[in-house]
Amino acid sequence: MAKVAALKGIFNFRSSLSSTPKKSNGHGGGSGSHTKLKRRLSLIDSDECAASKGHGNGFPSPNGTINGRPGSKKMRLQSARDAERSPAKGHKRQAPVKEQREKLPIALGRDAIVEEIRRNDVTILVGETGSGKTTQVPQYLLEAGIAGDGVIAITQPRKVAATSLAARVAVEQGVPVGGLVGYSVRFDESTSNSTRIKYVTDGMIIRELLSDELLSKYSIVIVDEAHERTLRTDLLLANLKSIIKRRNAGEGTSKGGKEKGRAQRTNPLKVVIMSATLDAEKFSKYYGNAKVLYVQGRQHPVTIYHTAASQQDYVDSAMRTFYQIHTDWPPGDVLIFLPGQEDIENLEKSVELYSKRLPVDIPGVAVLPMYAALPPNQQSAIFAPAPHGMRKCILATNIAETSITIPGIKYVIDTGKCKEKRYISRDTGTGFDTLLTKDITQSSAMQRAGRAGREGPGYCFRLYTEDAFKSMPLSAEPEIRRVTLTSSLLQLKCLGQDLEKLDFIDKPEQDSIASALATLYLLGALDDSKSLTPLGRTMAHFPLEPTYARTLAASFEHGCPSEILSILSVLSASSKLFIDNTDTREAASESRSKFRAVSGDHMTILNIVKAYEEIREGKGHEKGKAGRREWCKRQFLNERCLSEALEIRAQLRGVCERMKMDWTVSAGEGNDQPVLKSLLSGLVNQAAFLQADGSYKQIMGPSIVKIHPSSSLCDKKVPVILYDELVYTSQIYARGVSAISRSAVQELAVFKRRHSD
């Protein structure tokens, strides 16, 4: 309700965002490392100058007036007239694609770039956002014949970037996606034998290493957005370093005789590292003083505004700024960056609620959310043009921060917040990843601004002060230093590599390695001498976290893969199944009672999946999409999670089929034990014994935990529990809980092993 109250002040928000004049000379910062980054990034310098010189302070009106009469009728009518004149027509007609390509800043450097890449094994390319790196460089290299008969891979940290860039480059080449230009991302691939330019996620190319350790079908690997320093990018960078040594020096494979060695000399690898915001010197040094190329300039300016005062409520500020743009500024779509799904959903409600109250002469607003948990078809909706006469308002997490061009976006609103994954090992035995909201880095701020100004001049409204920008760290800490390494360690073991010995650009912490080794040993993926077991190799084939991969492997031993696949798919979905808050908890528990299983939450999930499937098959009273939605709402269930889970399950069944594992085997109705035993095999770190006082003590860790009030076992006392996760509030709660027997724990090989030690 607080949000609704805030809406009332909608036409007064300008004063809250534009206040004291800014004394800045327009330059985004002072000395030291910031200047170093600026030298690489002329974009922000010049644009901040433009903002400061042109308007002096705060967020102005497009005509240059800073504080027009808030909410004045004249102002609104004027905006409406502008919009009427050209709502959809507001966008200039785009030039033909060939002409657009030639106008990109990178086109001027085409010959020089091609020549340097021809000459060097590794090249580092830094160019401003929108200058044409990702779309053009692969085409230049293909057209210049540098790729020979091989494929050019361009890696992206995110799926949506890989698929949308492949679509764009296919258009530029005048071919369908999946032909000359294709993509490959987790659970989706569009390539063929004729594919020569392939956009891939960094995770997919790491997976390819498992079947081809020299990546021999690729003649060029372009590591794009390398500044993001995801764990997978770092793994890839380290592997590319050793692949170059082997392929380009012609040492052959480990088994390689002379024949092989000679063959590989004829198939050298070229690596290109790209980004708009990269510490180029660091990468250059890592690759033996590799050549660094800078692409100057951008096609369209981006004017950047900062607030004069810091904002307390970034969701509310974003809403006000959006409506300021909507009522005062010329046509053009808006992209708002928020930290996470919850904020996006709140803002979506606020913007929609207010848009219904807009005067009739103001154009409508099409609100589109964009976050990782959304199904791919909903994500791709952001690329479609706004409905006629409406303004698109995209609410995104940092999934839209780098790489992509969203047609129509002229304005970016940056809240300055993001969610960061961080591993916490505190009191939990082996630890877990958390997602915490925090301030972004300068590099992120620049990337976000760079999503505007791609088809014409753009504007970026930062909901933080210029001083706040200057005090942000230049770039984020690499993921390898802050997330759990279990999954990567398993993949590396399959490649015969040692995480401790690999030549990373930044080394992982020794503690993280030790914790990952311990977890894999407990799961049975490694033996006493830290070597990969056959079970470990099977686990690595499933695109699941190692704990769940172990559960799935165990389900084949216990005869219940059919049930486990349904449960794991829900647990692997990016949003939660149970809509849970304190106010509605009782009602939710009541309405879900028909699904409740005696053993707890996991079998309850299975019952829900079965019921949902029946409804989808038209067996219930609820018909069609609306019926399903209504059904989910009544039981306080998240339909998005269920529909995503069914997609994940289909993919996992496909993997089992490829591995010749019969996933159709079922334990049969009401047979909980095999399912629970399988779960325990994976969640062995996540089990606790009942204590005399009714709390539970972790089996493998020191913590005392309580069952979360949202669990169906909340008020029960059972000898042993296993749980999906721990939640920290005033105490430690276990969420997603099932009861298991003591004998099930005692039967587990790892405990037997422990006792015999």
Ligand SMILES: Nc1ncnc2c1ncn2[C@@H]1O[C@H](COP(=O)(O)OP(=O)(O)OP(=O)(O)O)[C@@H](O)[C@H]1O
């Ligand atoms: N889907 C698209 N629709 C329209 N124009 C596009 C599209 N994709 C790219 N472009 C045009 O091509 C330009 C270059 O895009 P590209 O992705 O190659 O830039 P980049 O240098 O890689 O930027 P970034 O650093 O942000 O990733 C864009 O600024 C835009 O003008």
Ligand SMILES: [Mg+2]
């Ligand atoms: Mg790019």
